[in-house]
Amino acid sequence: MELIARSAAELARLMAIGEVSAREVVDAHLARIAEVDGDPTGPGPRDIHAFLHVTADAARAHAADIDARRARGEALGDLAGVPLALKDVFVTRGVPTTCGSRILEGWRPPYDATVVERLRAADVVVVGKTNMDEFAMGSSTENSGYGPSRNPWDLDRVPGGSSGGSSAAVAALQAPLALGTDTGGSIRQPAAVTGTVGLKPTYGVVSRYGLIAFASSLDQAGPMARTVEDAALLHQVIAGHDPRDSTSIPEPAPDVVAPLRDSIRGMRVGVVRELGGEGYEPGVAASFRDALATLESLGTDVVECSLPHAPLALPAYYLIAPSEASSNLARYDGVRYGLRVDAPTTEEMNAATRAHGFGAEVKRRIMIGTYALSAGYFDAYYLQAGKVRTLVLRDFQAAFDEVDVLVSPTSPNVAFPIAEKVDDPLAMYLNDIATVPANLAGIPAISVPSGLDDAGLPVGLQIMAPALREDVALRVAWAFEQASGFDPMPRGANAVAVPGEVAA
Amino acid sequence: MTDGWELVVGLEVHVELSTASKMFCGCATDFGAPPNTRVCPVCTGQPGALPVANAAAVESAARLGLALNCAIAPTCWFHRKNYFYPDLAKNYQISQYDIPLCSDGWLDLDTDGDPSRIGIERVHMEEDTGKMEHRGGGGRLHGAEQSLIDYNRCGIPLLECVSRPDIRSPEQAGAFVRELQGIVRTLGISDAKMEEGSLRCDVNVSVRRVAADGTSEPYGTRCEIKNLNSTRSLVRAVAYEAERQIHVLESAGQIVQETRHWDEERGLTELLRRKEAVTDYRYFPDPDLVEVVSSAAWVEQLHASLPELPATARGRLVEAGVDGAQAATIVSYGLLAWYDEAVAGDADPRTTANWLTGEVVAQLNERGAEPADTAVTGHHIGELVRLVDDETLSHKLGREVLDAVFETGAAPTRIVEERGIQQISDEAALDALVERIIADNPDTAATIREGNTKAIGALVGQVMRETRGRANPQLVNQLLADRILGG
Numbered sequence: 008m009e010l011i012a013r014s015a016a017e018l019a020r021l022m023a024i025g026e027v028s029a030r031e032v033v034d035a036h037l038a039r040i041a042e043v044d045g046d047p048t049g050p051g052p053r054d055i056h057a058f059l060h061v062t063a064d065a066a067r068a069h070a071a072d073i074d075a076r077r078a079r080g081e082a083l084g085d086l087a088g089v090p091l092a093l094k095d096v097f098v099t100r101g102v103p104t105t106c107g108s109r110i111l112e113g114w115r116p117p118y119d120a121t122v123v124e125r126l127r128a129a130d131v132v133v134v135g136k137t138n139m140d141e142f143a144m145g146s147s148t149e150n151s152g153y154g155p156s157r158n159p160w161d162l163d164r165v166p167g168g169s170s171g172g173s174s175a176a177v178a179a180l181q182a183p184l185a186l187g188t189d190t191g192g193s194i195r196q197p198a199a200v201t202g203t204v205g206l207k208p209t210y211g212v213v214s215r216y217g218l219i220a221f222a223s224s225l226d227q228a229g230p231m232a233r234t235v236e237d238a239a240l241l242h243q244v245i246a247g248h249d250p251r252d253s254t255s256i257p258e259p260a261p262d263v264v265a266p267l268r269d270s271i272r273g274m275r276v277g278v279v280r281e282l283g284g285e286g287y288e289p290g291v292a293a294s295f296r297d298a299l300a301t302l303e304s305l306g307t308d309v310v311e312c313s314l315p316h317a318p319l320a321l322p323a324y325y326l327i328a329p330s331e332a333s334s335n336l337a338r339y340d341g342v343r344y345g346l347r348v349d350a351p352t353t354e355e356m357n358a359a360t361r362a363h364g365f366g367a368e369v370k371r372r373i374m375i376g377t378y379a380l381s382a383g384y385f386d387a388y389y390l391q392a393g394k395v396r397t398l399v400l401r402d403f404q405a406a407f408d409e410v411d412v413l414v415s416p417t418s419p420n421v422a423f424p425i426a427e428k429v430d431d432p433l434a435m436y437l438n439d440i441a442t443v444p445a446n447l448a449g450i451p452a453i454s455v456p457s458g459l460d461d462a463g464l465p466v467g468l469q470i471m472a473p474a475l476r477e478d479v480a481l482r483v484a485w486a487f488e489q490a491s492g493f494d495p496m497p498r499g500a501n502a503v504a505v506p507g508e509v510a511a
Numbered sequence: 512m513t514d515g516w517e518l519v520v521g522l523e524v525h526v527e528l529s530t531a532s533k534m535f536c537g538c539a540t541d542f543g544a545p546p547n548t549r550v551c552p553v554c555t556g557q558p559g560a561l562p563v564a565n566a567a568a569v570e571s572a573a574r575l576g577l578a579l580n581c582a583i584a585p586t587c588w589f590h591r592k593n594y595f596y597p598d599l600a601k602n603y604q605i606s607q608y609d610i611p612l613c614s615d616g617w618l619d620l621d622t623d624g625d626p627s628r629i630g631i632e633r634v635h636m637e638e639d640t641g642k643m644e645h646r647g648g649g650g651r652l653h654g655a656e657q658s659l660i661d662y663n664r665c666g667i668p669l670l671e672c673v674s675r676p677d678i679r680s681p682e683q684a685g686a687f688v689r690e691l692q693g694i695v696r697t698l699g700i701s702d703a704k705m706e707e708g709s710l711r712c713d714v715n716v717s718v719r720r721v722a723a724d725g726t727s728e729p730y731g732t733r734c735e736i737k738n739l740n741s742t743r744s745l746v747r748a749v750a751y752e753a754e755r756q757i758h759v760l761e762s763a764g765q766i767v768q769e770t771r772h773w774d775e776e777r778g779l780t781e782l783l784r785r786k787e788a789v790t791d792y793r794y795f796p797d798p799d800l801v802e803v804v805s806s807a808a809w810v811e812q813l814h815a816s817l818p819e820l821p822a823t824a825r826g827r828l829v830e831a832g833v834d835g836a837q838a839a840t841i842v843s844y845g846l847l848a849w850y851d852e853a854v855a856g857d858a859d860p861r862t863t864a865n866w867l868t869g870e871v872v873a874q875l876n877e878r879g880a881e882p883a884d885t886a887v888t889g890h891h892i893g894e895l896v897r898l899v900d901d902e903t904l905s906h907k908l909g910r911e912v913l914d915a916v917f918e919t920g921a922a923p924t925r926i927v928e929e930r931g932i933q934q935i936s937d938e939a940a941l942d943a944l945v946e947r948i949i950a951d952n953p954d955t956a957a958t959i960r961e962g963n964t965k966a967i968g969a970l971v972g973q974v975m976r977e978t979r980g981r982a983n984p985q986l987v988n989q990l991l992a993d994r995i996l997g998g
């Protein structure tokens with residue numbers, strides 16, 4: 008089997024027993040990136056374009072260093088030498104960081120995000136920065152200032168968003184691991200439409216320090232991988248208290264790897280009545296029914312559950328997130344970093360820079376947020392949305408008194424064709440309908456592949472757990488993954504070529 | 512104040528806290544460091560950087576609130592105040608909005624024996640901005656060829672203390688700021704130096720006619736005067752602005768709400784900008800920061816640990832027999848610790864107060880020094896007061912010794928010993944000298960015998976000269992009188 012087709016856990020084991028070196032593993036993935044990703048400065052006609060910046064030299068040097076330390080008998084991290092694709096929302100010292108926006112073009116940050124420090128401390132090798140919807144606003148990666156990424160299962164379709172570069176990189180075997188961020192579903196929805204696994208942890212479990220803010224009270228970094236075990240291993244590396252983030256939970260993160268294989272027999276699984284009805288594609292609905300049958304076959308008790316305020320979550324989200332974004336994005340004014348469009352006065356320079364540097368979706372949300380926070384409308388919009396948020400949180404608390412986990416389809420649809428929804432923002436926003444409630448409540452939620460629809464495109468199952476119970480969500484996801492036997496290798500007439508497939 | 516008019520003043524005082532690190536990051540706060548050397552991703556608003564509230568700053572804020580008799584909010588938040596300002600890298604300021612940490616207190620003043628109580632609306636926490644320097648274009652942002660910014664001050668913790676419009680005279684406004692300054696210094700939370708900008712004040716001034724029946728007229732339209740950098744400027748600016756407004760109103764004009772600037776040299780206020788529309792700061796709770804929770808036990812503990820405040824200290828001094836004005840000077844010059852140490856060492860309270868408010872203040876002023884900058888201690892002062900009291904030193908010699916204490920930091924007794932300058936109060940030692948002076952000046956002695964006793968002064972002067980000022984003048988005077996007039 009080709010190195011690039013192996014999971015992070017397998018690669019780590021092979022390196023630990025000396026079967027392969029970190030340098031070989033990293034080289035294999037860099038070669039794959041060179042083969043299918045195209046020129047990082049712009050998308051080729053059939054390229055995945057998962058990366059905005061490939062850090063090949065640094066990755067090779069890092070791998071060589073890990074090999075040398077292993078040879079000296081030094082203790083290394085569990086994922087030592089495993090390549091990882093990093094969403095460009097994470098600040099990396101000296102390495103271009105754009106957040107998918109032209110306004111940050113050319114910026115080389117003076118510091119590293121906490122998660123980047125943790126990855127390095129765990130000897131994980133960052134191979135590059137991945138494409139994303141500008142400032143993480145979007146569900147298709149078409150809002151990137153640097154062109155869209157493509158879905159490895161069908162190159163004419165989107166890989167989801169906003170962590171679409173990360174999901175595409177993992178699905179296209181460019182890296183076994185990736186980091187994404189999830190504000191309203193941006194880890195889970197791209198995972199679902201690319202046949203990969205994505206975990207949004209509890210808000211506050213992974214540090215936001217050095218994560219370029221979209222909506223501070225909702226943003227959460229999390230792991231993306233092709234297996235649940237890999238996601239758990241990566242989560243273990245990045246989770247834990249960070250004194251530089253005051254919203255970081257001041258407790259040690261519990262172990263999620265050791266209990267992964269524990270039985271889920273007897274668990275109560277709640278099916279959320281409000282998430283999965285109208286507007287869900289038939290293929291998605293069918294796959295979800297199959298998933299419930301699989302869960303029952305694993306000895307769980309599947310019951311119907313209600314989150315009465317879930318239908319209000321999406322409108323509340325689309326007030327809270329843009330409000331926070333309008334403030335968070337005020338610092339991009341052309342003065343200190345990134346793009347500057349010159350003009351006679353400071354104000355005109357600010358305006359011209361922002362007009363040129365921000366894309367349409369970002370401008371739309373800045374306008375919505377500015378409006379919602381303005382003195383005359385604050386009570387009617389931002390404050391009201393905050394009340395809905397509290398109600399959604401209470402719904403979840405009540406539901407989790409009855410069940411161990413809640414499930415729904417991750418996304419109402421499979422990957423859609425590139426350009427299909429570009430001019431219809433409301434249709435685009437509906438992609439987040441099932442994922443947003445977990446963000447408002449701050450609870451952990453994972454998307455795990457539940458199968459393919461009739462057209463051969465992946466569908467995701469969302470599993471939500473009470474706050475700080477990532478272990479429970481991951482256990483259910485792992486058991487489900489084993490039972491469903493999903494093969495994460497992209498296939499189909501329009502898929503990126505998977506090595507070994509031709510030979511087989 | 513022009514008859515028939517009443518002045519209404521409210522103050523907004525900004526106090527820069529002297530915490531070791533900034534409000535939301537670990538950067539140092541030392542004054543005068545080279546530009547942009549006390550900065551990090553947080554205080555320069557780099558993408559991805561996050562604020563974490565400084566617990567020491569929150570504690571300082573609560574202590575000031577308690578010293579001003581405020582209620583401490585059990586729970587409060589930091590808000591974002593959004594605007595595009597060139598001196599704030601994030602383009603919003605982290606401040607407090609609907610619920611400040613401290614609210615509803617008061618400050619008691621005693622201006623010229625006229626006690627008054629000024630309400631404190633709130634004391635809230637916020638972060639300071641950077642400092643800008645515009646080159647070209649008359650020093651203003653618009654039209655400047657270059658605008659330089661120093662972010663060292665960006666993020667330094669700032670308290671905004673807002674009074675109620677209870678102040679009724681320019682002098683009272685000055686007294687308010689001085690009293691607040693004294694409290695802040697006593698608490699040790701800021702050096703409160705107006706000239707260095709660690710205490711800055713804006714003042715709102717309006718006037719209203721005094722109704723014939725004594726009832727209050729509604730408040731008049733107010734004007735705000737920004738950035739006054741001394742209490743002297745504050746008092747002058749308020750007085751000028753009140754007269755300006757009265758003049759406008761008496762000439763049938765109208766006061767327009769606006770922000771004005773005090774021109775110290777010309778002694779007048781002038782228009783800075785009109786407040787035509789209220790800026791919409793789009794305040795909302797900062798989602799990067801968690802709420803500030805003040806437990807009752809914590810507040811109780813802070814309250815119990817407050818030092819003696821200026822008003823209490825003044826009361827105690829007056830109780831001990833010190834003159835009221837002197838007590839005020841001792842407290843406001845930060846001389847209380849010296850006073851207490853001196854008195855604890857058995858120096859007389861009143862004499863100590865005389866020395867502190869007279870010679871010691873003169874020394875400090877002459878040297879441009881704060882008490883803490885000197886090597887002088889309260890023990891030194893006490894020793895000096897006792898040396899003068901027991902007539903080892905004359906007042907004049909005492910002054911010399913004090914100067915030497917400031918100069919060398921040595922104890923007064925040691926200076927006296929080393930320099931041999933103790934007063935000569937030994938009658939036997941002076942006798943021969945007095946005899947000789949009388950013999951040398953027969954004419955003067957004759958005049959004195961004829962009844963012109965004032966002439967004794969000339970002979971005293973000669974004795975003092977011969978002893979280089981060391982002779983006890985009272986004793987010399989008495990000896991001369993005895994010898995010449997017989998006794």
